[in-house]
Structures are given as structure tokens and as C-alpha cells.
Amino acid sequence: MSPFSAVLRKDLLLEVRGGQSTVALGALSLLVLVVLVFAFNPGGGEQGAEAAAGALWVALVFSGMLGATRAVSAENENGCMRALLMSPLDRAALYAAKLAAAFIFMGIAEAASIILMVLFFNLEFDARVMRLVPAVLLGALGFAALATLLAAISSRLRGGDLVLPLLAVPMFVPALIAGVKASAAALAGAPLAGSAVWLKVLVAFDVMFVAAGYLLFEYVAGEE
Amino acid sequence: MSGRGVRLGLGLVAGALMLVALYMVFVYVPTEADQGIVQRIFYFHVPCAWVAFVSFALVAIAGIFYLWLGQQVWDDLGYAAAETGMVFCTLVLVTGSIWAKPIWGAWWTWDSRLTTTLILWLLYGGYLMLRAMAGDSEQGARFGAVVGIVAAIDVPIVIVSVRLWRTIHPAVLVTRQGGHGLEDPRMVATLLVSLAAFTALFIWLLCLRFVTLRMHTRLNALTRSLALAEAAAQDT
Numbered sequence: 001m002s003p004f005s006a007v008l009r010k011d012l013l014l015e016v017r018g019g020q021s022t023v024a025l026g027a028l029s030l031l032v033l034v035v036l037v038f039a040f041n042p043g044g045g046e047q048g049a050e051a052a053a054g055a056l057w058v059a060l061v062f063s064g065m066l067g068a069t070r071a072v073s074a075e076n077e078n079g080c081m082r083a084l085l086m087s088p089l090d091r092a093a094l095y096a097a098k099l100a101a102a103f104i105f106m107g108i109a110e111a112a113s114i115i116l117m118v119l120f121f122n123l124e125f126d127a128r129v130m131r132l133v134p135a136v137l138l139g140a141l142g143f144a145a146l147a148t149l150l151a152a153i154s155s156r157l158r159g160g161d162l163v164l165p166l167l168a169v170p171m172f173v174p175a176l177i178a179g180v181k182a183s184a185a186a187l188a189g190a191p192l193a194g195s196a197v198w199l200k201v202l203v204a205f206d207v208m209f210v211a212a213g214y215l216l217f218e219y220v221a222g223e224e
Numbered sequence: 225m226s227g228r229g230v231r232l233g234l235g236l237v238a239g240a241l242m243l244v245a246l247y248m249v250f251v252y253v254p255t256e257a258d259q260g261i262v263q264r265i266f267y268f269h270v271p272c273a274w275v276a277f278v279s280f281a282l283v284a285i286a287g288i289f290y291l292w293l294g295q296q297v298w299d300d301l302g303y304a305a306a307e308t309g310m311v312f313c314t315l316v317l318v319t320g321s322i323w324a325k326p327i328w329g330a331w332w333t334w335d336s337r338l339t340t341t342l343i344l345w346l347l348y349g350g351y352l353m354l355r356a357m358a359g360d361s362e363q364g365a366r367f368g369a370v371v372g373i374v375a376a377i378d379v380p381i382v383i384v385s386v387r388l389w390r391t392i393h394p395a396v397l398v399t400r401q402g403g404h405g406l407e408d409p410r411m412v413a414t415l416l417v418s419l420a421a422f423t424a425l426f427i428w429l430l431c432l433r434f435v436t437l438r439m440h441t442r443l444n445a446l447t448r449s450l451a452l453a454e455a456a457a458q459d460t
Contacts, residue, residue: 149374153367157357166353167371170346171378174385181389201385212377216370219291 003089007097011071015105021070025109028066029059030116037120052121053183056113056132057176060139063109064102065164068147071102073155085221095148095217099210102144110136123187131186135195138202139179142209146171149213152220175205227435234428241421245414253414262326267414269319271422272312273341279309279426280348284376287369296441299365302372304433306351308426313345336383336390343382347375360444 001009015021033055042051075081084094114132118125150167154160178201185195249267256263286302289295320338321331332338351371358364 146374149370153354153370156363157354157367159357163350163354163357167347167350170343170350171374173343174378174381177385177389197388201381201388204384205381208377208381209374212374216291216373219366219370 003087003093004097004100007084007089007094008100011074011097011101012104014074015101021067021105022108024070025063025067025105026112029063029109029113032059032062033113033116033120042121048121049123049187050184052117052123053180053187055121056110056117056136056183057139057180059113059117060106060110060136060143060179061169061172061176063113064106064140064143064147065168067105067109068102068144068151069155069161069164071098071105072148072151076155081221091218091221092214094221095213099144099148099213102148103141106140106144107137110140128187128189131192132183134192134199135179135182135186135202138199138206139175142175142202142206143168143172145206145209145213149209149217149220152217156220175202178202178205231428231431231435234424234431238421238424238428241417241424245418245421248410248414248417253410254408256411259327262323265319265323267418268422269316269323270415271419272315272319274419275422275426276309276313276316276341276344278423279305279312279430280344280379281376283309283348283351283372287372287376290365290369291373296365297438299368300434300437300441303355303365303368304430304437306348306355306368306372307433308430310345310348310352311429312422312426313341313348316341317345334390336387339386339390340379340383343386344379347378351375360440 036051036055036058040051040055042048075084085091114129114136117123118129123129147164147168150164150171154162154164154167157163178198182195182198182202185198186192245267249264253264253267255261282305283302286298286305290298290302320341324333325331351368354371355364355368358367
């Protein structure tokens with residue numbers, strides 16, 4: 001078993017046995033959507049679709065922050081991080097495994113949020129909802145890549161929980177703009193080709209941040 | 225010439241250039257026909273933006289060298305550049321708002337350049353918060369270097385995405401391109417002198433901050449070795 005799959009398997013096994021992260025992420029996404037429905041009281045039609053797309057991405061940002069923090073900070077308990085760092089495990093492989101775990105948890109939470117969004121914003125379960133998938137998956141990957149790197153920093157600082165959103169949210173802005181635009185177009189029934197430019201921005205963002213995290217993780221991984 | 229002499233010289237050059245720039249901005253340059261007196265803030269606004277961008281590029285370059293060579297001097301440079309750049313980035317936003325109110329009729333619009341500058345300001349605000357929380361440790365320096373590099377990677381894609389965001393949507397107000405033709409050669413001269421003055425001011429401030437951080441690093445090292453020596457003396 002490669003080091004990558006060993007760490008990922010451990011994280012997934014922990015999740016299957018305990019199931020805390022996905023439940024917490026799903027619950028947080030639910031709350032964000034409910035709060036945004038109260039805040040904007042969206043009507044139906046085109047405006048409703050735009051509000052729904054925005055709400056979905058706010059939920060993604062919040063659940064992503066929680067997911068990455070949990071994937072990294074779980075290792076800080078009981079000195080697990082020390083054991084991982086002492087093992088002959090490449091730091092980059094550790095990053096890839098943590099990123100994959102955060103991405104999977106976020107993906108599950110996103111699937112739940114999409115269903116809840118359709119219900120709360122009075123949309124239909126049809127092809128339009130399926131067209132959300134590429135943008136949301138790319139966004140989740142980008143945010144997981146960014147937040148895993150930053151969570152390794154913030155989990156080792158006193159008061160670090162504050163630093164994570166302060167750094168992650170402005171850095172995520174390009175993907176947020178592209179994601180909201182692509183999602184709104186998808187929900188409004190526009191063909192996927194129309195959002196190609198936004199999907200390209202998302203792909204570029206993902207490539208850049210996965211590469212940056214992969215290269216830079218070794219400088220931030222360490223003990224508390 | 226000693227370091228102190230260099231700094232004094234830099235300060236004098238910056239001060240003299242700034243006086244010339246002030247004279248040119250308020251007396252020498254003709255008032256712009258369409259916008260009137262407000263346009264003069266442009267000669268402060270653009271140099272501030274230039275200096276802010278330079279300093280944020282410096283943060284990333286210093287971060288790369290710090291991670292590569294591991295010398296504290298690179299981190300001191302990066303930290304000093306971030307702090308100085310933040311001052312000028314704030315000035316860009318403030319002078320821009322003061323100009324926008326009479327010309328655009330609003331303090332703020334989500335124009336692509338404004339949005340990009342705001343994101344930049346937020347990014348480096350986050351960097352400074354991180355540095356303040358990490359304290360002056362080797363760990364804080366490493367975290368700062370990583371965040372500085374990642375932020376610099378982020379900037380091009382922020383620019384692209386914000387531009388796409390604003391051009392696909394019709395802009396509420398016309399872009400500023402029409403306003404700044406700089407038809408008069410005196411306007412160009414004033415802008416160039418202002419740029420020189422602000423660059424000199426930036427280098428001077430950066431030097432002061434950098435020297436302070438260097439002294440701080442040395443003081444920390446001395447305190448550590450003193451504590452070690454005391455502990456060794458107690459042992460014997």
C-alpha cells in the first residue's frame with residue numbers, strides 16, 4: 001500500500017467508524033442555507049436561481065473551512081502528527097492524502113447542500129442541477145487544496161482558527177466568482193459551453209493551488 | 225558610508241523629491257479640464273499603487289529566498305515589505321475613494337481594478353495578522369514565507385477572474401480610461417516626479433523597517449545566547 005493510500009484509508013476509516021466530519025459539514029451547510037433563505041427571502045424564477053447559486057457557494061466555503069481544519073487538526077491530537085512525520089512518509093504524499101480526505105468530505109457535504117438548495121429555493125431536480133456538478137467539484141477541490149495548506153498553518157498557532165478564514169477567503173475569491181457565475185448559468189438553464197470560461201478559471205485555480213500546496217506543505221507540516 | 229549615513233541620505237532624497245512633487249502637483253501642473261481640481265489626487269494615487277505592487281512582489285521574492293536559503297535576513301526583508309506595502313495599499317484605496325466620490329458619484333464601485341486592489345489589501349492584511357499571531361519565531365517566518373508565495377500566486381488569477389466578472393456584466397459607470405488622457409506634457413512630468421518621490425519614500429521606509437527588524441533579530445539571538453550562558457554557568 002502506498003503511503004498516500006495508507007493515510008487516506010486511515011482518514012476514511014475513521015470517518016466511517018465515527019462519521020463526525022461529514023455529519024458536521026452537512027449540518028453546517030444546512031444551517032448556512034437556512035440562514036441565507038432567511039436573509040434574502042428569495043422568490044422563484046431567475047433571481048431565485050442566482051440566489052441559490054450564491055447560497056450554495058457560501059455553504060461550500062464554510063464547510064470547506066471546517067473540513068480542512070478537521071482533516072489536519074485531528075492529527076494534532078495525541079501527537080499523531082509527530083508519528084506521521086517520524087514515519088518514512090513523504091510530506092507531499094501526506095498533503096495529497098489530507099487533500100483527498102478533505103475533498104471527499106466536502107464532496108459529500110456538497111451533494112447534501114445541492115439537494116437542500118433545490119428544496120429550499122423551490123427549484124426542480126432536473127438536468128440543470130446536474131450541470132452544477134463540474135463547477136462544484138472543481139470548487140471543492142480548489143478550496144480543499146487551499147484550506148489544507150492553510151489549516152496546517154492555522155492549527156499550529158494560538159488563535160489560529162481566526163487566521164484560516166482571514167487567509168482562505170480572499171485567496172478563494174477567483175474560484176468563488178467563477179463558481180457562482182457557472183452555477184447561476186447552470187441553474188438558469190444555460191448550456192454548459194456558455195460557462196466554459198468560468199470552468200477554465202476554476203481549473204487554473206485548482207492546478208495552481210494543488211501544485212502550490214504540494215510543493216509548500218513540507219515547510220508548514222510539523223508539530224503543534 | 226555607514227548604514228546610518230545611507231538611511232539619512234535616503235530620507236533627505238525622499239523628502240526633497242516629495243517637496244518637488246508637491247509643488248508640481250499643486251502649482252505647476254494644469255488643472256484637468258473635465259474633472260477639475262480633484263484629478264490632482266491622481267498624482268498620489270498612481271505612485272501609491274505602483275509602490276504597493278512592488279512591495280507585495282518583494283514579499284513573495286523574499287519568501288522564496290527564505291525557504292530556499294533559510295537566512296533570517298530574507299524574512300526580515302519580506303516582513304518589512306509587507307508592512308510598508310500595506311500602508312501604501314491603504315492609501316491607494318483611500319485616495320481612490322476620495323477621487324471616486326465627486327467623479328463617479330460613489331465612494332466605491334465594484335470595478336475590476338478597485339476589486340483587485342481590495343482583494344490584495346485583504347490578502348496582505350491576512351498575512352500581517354498571521355505574522356502578529358505567530359510571534360517572532362522561526363515558525364512564523366516559515367509560515368509568512370509560504371503565505372506570501374501563495375498570495376502572489378493568487379494575484380494573477382484574481383486579476384483575470386475579476387476582469388471577466390466585470391466585463392461580462394455591463395459596468396454601471398464608465399471606466400476611468402476616458403478621464404486620464406494626460407494630454408499635457410506637464411502632467412506626464414508631474415506623474416514621473418511623483419513616481420520617483422514615492423519610490424524614494426518607499427525605499428526609505430522599507431530600509432527603516434528592515435533595519436529595525438534586523439536589530440530585533442540580533443537582540444533575540446543575543447538574549448538566547450545569554451540565557452544559554454547563564455544556564456551553563458549555573459550548572460558548573
